[in-house]
Amino acid sequence: MVETAYGVVNLNDVTPLQTLLNLAELRGELTNLCQSRNAGWGGLEEVRVRILRLHRARQCTFAVALKTETGTHDLIGKVYLGDRVEVFEIMEKLWRAGFHAEAEYSIPQPVAYVPSMRLRFEERVEGRSVEEVLVEDGLSEQLAAAQRCGSWLAQFHTTAPRLGKATVLREELASAERWALRLASLGEPFAGKAEAVFQKLVAAASALAPMELRAAHGSYQPSHVILAEGRTVTIDWDNFVLADPSRDVAWFLVKLQRLAMERLxxxxxxESVAETFLWNYVCSGPWEVLARLPVYQALFYMEAAKRDLKSQLPQWREQVGIMLDQALRVLSAPAMDQESSLLLTPIQRRGDSYSREN
Structure with a gap:
């Protein structure tokens, strides 16, 4: 039996999961895991599974609570429609590279990968997501969370092994052109804005100097950062790539704005959270990211506008307009204005004396 948001059900009765997971096979693999030398948890007595997220029948994330001879143990499981062993392998390499449980900046411990089921098990990290903090808590807690997010990403970009498939700006610009054409087909007021965004985007991208690619999370956002006791943990490594580090920073900033729009x-x-995040990132991360941020922010604003259009939610027109306006804003702002608004404002607001030296 499986516990879901709708109660306790038989997993095989949940139609979207039938091609992804078989409960009997799952229990067998969990039994083997508990009795393995690495785990050493003894015989498996009880299993409870709680579905956390289903992605269009392509993948499913779920929490696993195990009762064994030695006590209770909690894991996160993720099953895919296709083989994703490379995600487990990357997590293992990051863990060995220093992003482990004893480190201030870490990832969940990878536990096991079952090739026959396309299933990964990893540590279930106890703590609150940064998204929860930003939605539920006050300003001081929000800024503290933003500091930890900026510092985590800076540490990752400067020390993580450079692994994964390379993603290049040229390919992302091609996607942006398709999104601009789709948005332009809506007519005004979207057509003119979408065309202007894309023209400015191409011009700004062509002016960028080359930058060395680094390990990138690929979807670094508040919901993917867990504030645990003594460590900051980043989860969900499915989109790991080798990329311009500005990409992760821009994604986080755009996701912050989307969170503010949708939840607040x-x-x-x-905005003060965004400033604090970025300041803490550049204090120990690559400073060159600042000049490159507008290009990647505009790209992700365009992608968000495309998603809003596709959603057809009641407010989609308003949200598409906001995203296009934000893309125009970041692409039109002088470079110095962007640096001063995102970096000097936290200094002035707090009256602290900051230094880039560690």
């Missing part, structure tokens, strides 16, 4: 009712509501 004002896309400006988390």
């Amino acid at each position: 009712g004002d896309h400006h509501a988390l």
Whole structure:
């Protein structure tokens, strides 16, 4: 039996999961895992599974609670429609590279991968997501969370082994052109804005100097950062790539604005959080990211506008307009204005004396 948001059900009765996971086979693999030399948990007595997220029948994330001879143990499981062993392998390499449980900046411990089931088990990290903090807590807690997010990403970009498939700006610009054409087909007021964004985006991208690619999370955002006791943990490594580090920073900033818009009712509501995140990132991360941020922010604003259009939610027109306006804003702002607004404001606001030296 499986516990879901709808109660306890038989997993095989949940139609979207039938091609992804068989409960009897799952229990067998968990029995083997508990009795393995690495785990050493003894005989398996009881299993409870709680579905956390289903991605269009392509993958499913679930929590696993195990009762064994030695006590209770909690894991996260993730099953895919296709083989994703490379995600487990990358997590193992990151763990060995220093992002382990004893480190201040870490990832969940990879536990096992079952090739026959396309299934990965990893540590279930106890703590709150940064998204929860930003939605539920006050300003001081929000800024503390932003500091930890910026510091984690800077540590990752400067020390993580450079692994994964390379993603290049040229390919992302091709996607942006398709999104611009789709948005332009809606007519005004979207057509003119979409065309202007893409033209400015191409011009800004062509002016960028080359930058060395680094390990990138690929979807670094508040919901993927867990604030655990003594460590900051980043989860969900499915989109790991080798990329311009500006990409991760821009994704986080755009996701912050989306969170503010969707959960707090004002896309400006988390601006101080964005400033604090970026300041803490550049204090120990690559400073060159600042000049490159507008290009990647605009790309992700365009992608968000495309997703809003596709969603056809009641507010989609308003959200598409906001995203295009934000893309125009970052591409039109002088470079110095961007640096001062995102970096000097936290200094002035707190009256602290900051230094880039560690």
